[in-house]
Amino acid sequence: MSGEIEADSPRYLRGKYAIVGVGETEYTRGSGCTTRALGTRAVRAAIEDAGLTPGDVDGMLSYSFNDSTPSPAIAGDLGMRLDFHMDVYGGGSSIEALVGIAIGVIEAGMCKTVVIYRAMNGFSQVRIGGTGRGRGSAMSGNGLFSRGIGMVSAAQMFCHSFMRHMYDYGTTPEQVAHVKAIHSEHASNNPKAYYSKRTTVDEVLASRMIVKPLHLLDCCVETDNGTAIVVTCIDRARDCRHTPAVIQSVVGRCLKPRSDMHYQSGPISTVAGRYAREILWPNAGVGPEDIEMTGSYDAFTFTTMMQLEDYGFCKKGEGGDYVSSGIMRLGGARPNNTSGGHLCEGYTHGINMVIENVRQLRHDVDDGCPVGTNGKRRHTYDYCEGGCRQVEGVELSANLGWGTPGMGSAMVMARGS
Amino acid sequence: MSYTLPIPQPGTHTRPFWEGAKAGKLMLPRCQDCNRVHWYPRHLCPKCHSDNLEWIEASGEGTIHTYAVQHLAFGPWAAEAPYVTAYIDLKEGDRMLTVLRGVDAGKPQDIRIGAAVKVEFELANDDVHIPFWRVVEE
Numbered sequence: 095m096s097g098e099i100e101a102d103s104p105r106y107l108r109g110k111y112a113i114v115g116v117g118e119t120e121y122t123r124g125s126g127c128t129t130r131a132l133g134t135r136a137v138r139a140a141i142e143d144a145g146l147t148p149g150d151v152d153g154m155l156s157y158s159f160n161d162s163t164p165s166p167a168i169a170g171d172l173g174m175r176l177d178f179h180m181d182v183y184g185g186g187s188s189i190e191a192l193v194g195i196a197i198g199v200i201e202a203g204m205c206k207t208v209v210i211y212r213a214m215n216g217f218s219q220v221r222i223g224g225t226g227r228g229r230g231s232a233m234s235g236n237g238l239f240s241r242g243i244g245m246v247s248a249a250q251m252f253c254h255s256f257m258r259h260m261y262d263y264g265t266t267p268e269q270v271a272h273v274k275a276i277h278s279e280h281a282s283n284n285p286k287a288y289y290s291k292r293t294t295v296d297e298v299l300a301s302r303m304i305v306k307p308l309h310l311l312d313c314c315v316e317t318d319n320g321t322a323i324v325v326t327c328i329d330r331a332r333d334c335r336h337t338p339a340v341i342q343s344v345v346g347r348c349l350k351p352r353s354d355m356h357y358q359s360g361p362i363s364t365v366a367g368r369y370a371r372e373i374l375w376p377n378a379g380v381g382p383e384d385i386e387m388t389g390s391y392d393a394f395t396f397t398t399m400m401q402l403e404d405y406g407f408c409k410k411g412e413g414g415d416y417v418s419s420g421i422m423r424l425g426g427a428r429p430n431n432t433s434g435g436h437l438c439e440g441y442t443h444g445i446n447m448v449i450e451n452v453r454q455l456r457h458d459v460d461d462g463c464p465v466g467t468n469g470k471r472r473h474t475y476d477y478c479e480g481g482c483r484q485v486e487g488v489e490l491s492a493n494l495g496w497g498t499p500g501m502g503s504a505m506v507m508a509r510g511s
Numbered sequence: 512m513s514y515t516l517p518i519p520q521p522g523t524h525t526r527p528f529w530e531g532a533k534a535g536k537l538m539l540p541r542c543q544d545c546n547r548v549h550w551y552p553r554h555l556c557p558k559c560h561s562d563n564l565e566w567i568e569a570s571g572e573g574t575i576h577t578y579a580v581q582h583l584a585f586g587p588w589a590a591e592a593p594y595v596t597a598y599i600d601l602k603e604g605d606r607m608l609t610v611l612r613g614v615d616a617g618k619p620q621d622i623r624i625g626a627a628v629k630v631e632f633e634l635a636n637d638d639v640h641i642p643f644w645r646v647v648e649e
Contacts, residue, residue, distance in 0.1 A: 239551050242519040242641065243596065243610045244588030250581055254598055258577035261624045303593075306580035306619055352557055357598050358550060358605050362577065 108379060111197045112331035112338035112510055115144025115209075115324035116449040121288040121440030123217040125318035130163035132320030133213030134171040140209055140322035141172075145335030151324065153178040153208035155196060157188035157443065161220035162213045178205040184347070185222075185443040186391060187497030188212075189323075190505040191346025193448075196325040207330065211322035212445050218318050222248070222441065240355075248393060248498075249313055253305045255499045256396040259363040260307065262411065265399070267307050269414035271298035273395035273430075274311050274437050276423050281434025283424070283461050283483035288317050289438040292479060298395070312395040314436035321445040323452065331510065338510035339452040342490075343378030345370040345504045347497060356500035365397075366502035367404035367494060374405070374492075378506035382406040385506070386488045387428060387454060389447035391496035392435040401494040401502065402430070424477040424485070432459070432483050444495045448505070451491040455509040459484045514635040516587050521639065525552050527566040532640040537569040537630045539603055550605040571630040573599040573644065576606055580619050593617070599628055599644050613646035622646075 117139025119125070119132050133156070141151055154165040154176050165179035178199050182188065189210065196208035216222055245251055259265050275295050281287035293311060301310040331338035348370035350356045375381050382405060390398040390405075395417075403413030407428070416422075422430035433439045433450035440446060453459045461483040463471045473484040488509065495503035521529040531538030541548045542556035543563040555562050578597035581588075588594070593616040598606045612631070614622050629647050632640040 239519070240608050242517055243608065244516070244581065244584050244586065244591070244594075245596070245608070246585045247583075249583075250579070250596070253579045254577045254596070257579055258624070261577065303580070303582045305582060306593075355551065357577075357608065362598070 107197060107201065108342050108377060109340055109508070110328050111200070111325060112328055112340045113193070113323050113448070113452045113507065114326055114331045114334040114336065114338050115140040115142070115146065116452045117141075117143050117322050118286070118446065118449060119320040121286060121317045121319050123288070123317060125215055125218060128163065129161070129213040129215055129219075129320070130167055130171065132215070132318070133163050133168045133211050136213060136320030136322040137168055137209050137211050138172060140211075140324050143335065144324045146207070146324070148172040148174045151207045151209050152176055153196065153199060153205035155179065155192045155208055155210040156181045157184050157192060157212055158214065159183065159185055159220065161215070168211065176205070178208070185497065186393060187347055187444065187495040187501050187503040189444045189448055190344050190493055190495045190503035193325055193341060193505060194344035194346045197341065197344070200325070200327060207324060207326040209322055209324050210445070211320060212442050213320040214442070215318040216441050217316040221316055249305045249308055252394065252397070252499055253308050254357060255362050255365070255400065257307055259396070259400060259413075262361075262363045263414070265414035267309070268295060268299060269418040270312065270395040270399050271295040272418040273392060273398045273422070274298045277392060277431050277435050277437045279477070279479075280424055280429070280432045280483055281438030282479045283477065283481055284433050284439060285460065285462065287434045287439040288315050289434070308394060308396075314393050314441050315438065317440040319440050319442055321442045321449060323445065323448060328510070336458070337456045339455045339507040340510040342380070342506040342508050343374050345373045345502070347501055347503055348373065350500040353498070353500035356498075362499065365400045365404050365496075365499045367401045367504070370502045370504050371405045374504045374506060380490065380506065382492070385428060385490055385492045387432065387451065387485050387491045388422075388430045389435070389451050389491065389493040390430050391444055391447065391494060392431055392437045393496060395437070397496045398430060400499070401496060405492070405494055405504065424483055429485055432485060448493050451493060451507060454485050454488050455491060455507060457484060457488070457509075514633065516591070516635075518635045518639050519641070524554060528552060529639060531566070531568065532632050532642060533638075535632055537571045537642065538566045539569045539601070540564050541567045541603075548601065548604040550601060550607050567603070570602045572602045573607070573628050573630075575611070575622070575624050575626045575628060575646075576600045577624060578611060578622055580616050595619070595622065597644065607642075607644075609642065609644040611646065612643050
């Protein structure tokens with residue numbers, strides 16, 4: 095790996111913090127309730143999952159596109175008095191960054207345990223596909239020259255990167271269609287998934303064009319949901335209910351050069367992961383070859399592909415081969431988005447992919463396998479439709495969060511003891 | 512025929528661009544310290560951070576860097592779909608986003624990355640002429 099940027103940040107927090115609780119509401123289209131209700135229920139579920147009570151949690155973080163309910167309201171509903179809270183602006187690539195912030199504020203002595211949530215009516219209120227955000231804003235800066243020609247949705251803007259990737263490396267729509275097909279296989283083994291039906295590569299390619307080269311089924315689902323995780327230090331984590339998912343390394347909202355409009359210069363078939371990896375792997379003390387499962391953000395099929403490539407899971411330009419090789423399937427060498435991800439499970443701006451990896455590292459993912467007398471599932475590792483989705487013996491996972499082609503976040507987690 | 516699509520409102524530091532557009536000229540910001548052109552217009556040079564910017568009349572020539580065919584569009588642009596968007600490698604440096612003309616959105620296989628394009632301007636109102644790029648015969 096080339097080293098254009100400094101990656102000498104302190105690594106002494108490696109293994110010192112963990113995700114101890116995860117929770118979510120049902121993934122729906124039409125929650126019938128407010129983001130306040132979704133957030134409160136998700137936070138309660140994550141704290142309960144950790145084996146804690148709301149009174150044990152003194153920090154709160156959230157992220158949104160001004161389409162959510164802020165922390166003081168959620169905390170109030172749960173009777174919590176917080177020593178720290180912050181609600182940040184942003185969507186994809188926020189969650190890994192916020193885990194890093196949570197570690198920082200605990201390390202600074204500002205609080206002891208932080209719950210992070212994302213609550214959104216992403217279908218029934220503020221839709222992410224371009225019919226909501228952005229339409230009312232002034233045409234200035236970047237927007238002066240993009241909004242004027244109708245550029246509103248993420249698909250409209252991002253797809254130019256994929257087109258250039260196809261030109262530079264010969265990547266094909268058929269190759270990235272495998273991402274949807276594979277994630278749909280995983281979703282068929284996830285009782286929570288909004289789309290649980292298996293989809294074929296041919297069905298993706300036959301679906302209507304949204305922005306060439308993207309078909310409808312190359313695009314993620316829009317859903318209503320609340321989702322949350324609980325972060326604390328490793329000593330407290332050992333007292334919690336489940337095996338902790340121990341944080342080895344985080345990178346937050348790492349940018350490409352001139353990221354306000356990265357298309358202006360340099361190679362656009364490269365994404366921010368090319369820079370984020372220079373922090374992620376040295377700080378984790380492992381490389382992509384050591385990772386046993388990934389959660390590569392699938393706002394679109396090609397975002398999964400471009401990130402896996404730029405984080406070094408394959409050689410530059412070979413992302414199309416990687417995602418269509420079968421390596422990402424359950425039973426493959428390195429499964430990706432075993433919940434079905436944004437393409438199938440539900441859209442959360444990244445946090446559900448972290449929740450999934452935490453459950454996988456506990457070896458207790460919520461599939462259809464029978465629950466034993468000890469309360470744990472007895473996984474069959476038979477990945478047939480409706481079957482198991484636990485990755486056998488997984489010890490090390492990576493999440494690769496996507497904000498734009500020019501902005502990414504990432505996190506490595508290990509199974510704790 | 513009146514222009515029915517969204518019209519940008521020229522701001523303070525982009526005035527020379529829009530004045531040039533009215534005269535059919537593509538004006539680009541160039542740094543007088545490092546001599547490099549940047550797009551879109553900024554308050555200082557994003558390459559060497561100098562305040563010492565000037566506006567130059569550009570050739571209006573470029574090539575297609577990448578493109579996409581917009582089938583699902585929003586607002587007034589919805590009626591235009593499908594249409595082709597592209598990033599243009601400007602002859603003077605940097606890239607500009609545009610709606611590409613001289614191509615058939617129904618035949619994307621005929622659009623070639625690297626193809627030569629030239630700028631043209633369409634009158635939107637008395638103050639704003641909007642740049643579009645058109646594929647030229649080679």
